[in-house]
Amino acid sequence: MTTGSTGTATTDSNGEHVTEEQVAMASVGSNWAGNLAYGARDVAAPSSVDELAELLQGAGPFRPLGTRHAFNEIADTTGTLVSTANLPEIVEIDADRRTVRVSAAIRYGDLAPRLASAGWALANLASLPHISVAGAVATGTHGSGDKVGSLASAVAGLELIDTDGRRHELRRGDPDFDGAVVSLGALGVVTEVELDIEPAFEVAQTVYEGLDWNEVLGDLDAVTSLGYSVSLFTSWRSADRIDQLWVKHRTDHEERDVPFVRATRPRHPLEGISAEHTTEQLGVAGAWFDRLPHFRLDFTPSNGEELQSEYLVPREHAAAALEAVRGLADRIAPLIHVTEIRTVAADELWLSSAYGTGAVGIHFTWRPVQPAVEAFLPTLEAALEPFGARPHWGKLFTMPGERMPQLYPRWHDFAALRGRFDPRGALRNPFLERLGL
Ligand SMILES: Cc1cc2nc3c(=O)[nH]c(=O)nc-3n(C[C@H](O)[C@H](O)[C@H](O)COP(=O)(O)OP(=O)(O)OC[C@H]3O[C@@H](n4cnc5c(N)ncnc54)[C@H](O)[C@@H]3O)c2cc1C
The missing domain is CATH 3.30.70.2520 (Alpha-Beta Plaits)
Structure with missing residues (x-):
């Protein structure tokens, strides 16, 4: 596991070589826009799902972290930022089911050319390819198109680890699925996402x-x-x-x-x-x-x-x-x-x-x-x-949190889902509290 709060070292705590990108990821640092210095104590980037599950069983507070492109404190915590960037990279195309299973931290810009070279496409992308799949999906990130849904709407399944270290595999059609995709990072740490694909165009x-x-x-x-x-x-x-x-x-x-x-x-x-x-x-x-x-x-x-x-x-x-x-x-x-x-x-x-x-x-x-x-x-x-x-x-x-139940008819169902997946409240932060979650 790579952890740390600041620093530019090129070896990690085990004396192993780490790239500049890994060092940046391991630093608490700030968001992409630089308008938010995260208030976290440290960053954890487990290199296996078992290690991640073990970490999450601890006290917290935790927040999952993607590529840091959110402009507000949604990803912040006073505890540990949990990155999945060191989990093994996965890109598995299932041509029959027309899906691709990917590791949560992969950026659309890295996934897309690999899909294209195999003859496949995603229906849409956001204005920038620099963002992680799990981070984009968690906030309902979208591109444009009258007939094309948000990037989250392309999710056919996902796997996440909750704060008891339990692994959940959710597929489209499962009772909790529609609540678990645009999750605000409030249900657990997503490790893998399955996305709909179509022939390249x-x-x-x-x-x-x-x-x-x-x-x-x-x-x-x-x-x-x-x-x-x-x-x-x-x-x-x-x-x-x-x-x-x-x-x-x-x-x-x-x-x-x-x-x-x-x-x-x-x-x-x-x-x-x-x-x-x-x-x-x-x-x-x-x-x-x-x-x-x-x-x-x-x-x-x-x-x-x-x-x-x-x-x-x-x-x-x-x-x-x-x-x-x-x-x-x-x-x-x-x-x-x-x-x-x-x-x-x-x-x-x-x-x-x-x-x-x-x-x-x-x-x-x-x-x-x-x-x-x-x-x-x-x-x-x-x-x-x-x-x-x-x-x-x-x-x-x-906007105040009181407005949310009027805007989202399933708001209270999501609050209940959050309570079930994170009963200890280890993923709560001031952003979620402001929303009443
Ligand atoms: C220049 C720029 C252009 C943008 N363009 C668009 C656009 O075209 N369309 C649009 O809709 N948005 C756009 N955005 C907003 C951006 O897409 C979102 O903020 C998105 O959430 C960023 O993803 P990220 O990987 O950086 O996530 P982060 O900022 O790191 O995290 C965002 C949320 O995702 C959660 N999260 C991250 N990883 C995981 C995980 N593994 N498991 C569970 N939760 C996780 C975090 O906890 C947090 O709640 C843009 C942002 C920038 C900076």
């Missing part, structure tokens, strides 16, 4: 510029259905114009005519950043994993100096919710790098932001001015409240 990505807000809101469905995966980006510099529309078209699907002005050179969604960081555009077809994320694995995603929030509203309220946000454009503009609007298909996962309804995600990549952002969030949340907006679990939000 190609995607061509094209950016369009300078859309009229009124025209888009007049028929939002017409815009979001222009491709397999569609994103709108705006910096709110103008309350009348949306800066960019990204359309990712599957080459095995019928192509739609897009009635907007096509960009003539590659674009980054954020002003002033080189398009070199982004996946290829200008309609050049390429492998699914090289087009579905906006950002390339070997470059910093997004801006790097940023914070994020996102609220997902049921599709039927999306245009009205966006109008409400537009009414705050003057307040948003000084705080923001960019807003992204995406769609997510409905699922049945209890804590998913698309539970029971197709959803539209209204995302904010803020400048790194956390006090000002957090002072503004209650205003934004109040504007979105009439539309049943659900917060992204891995991003900044200030």
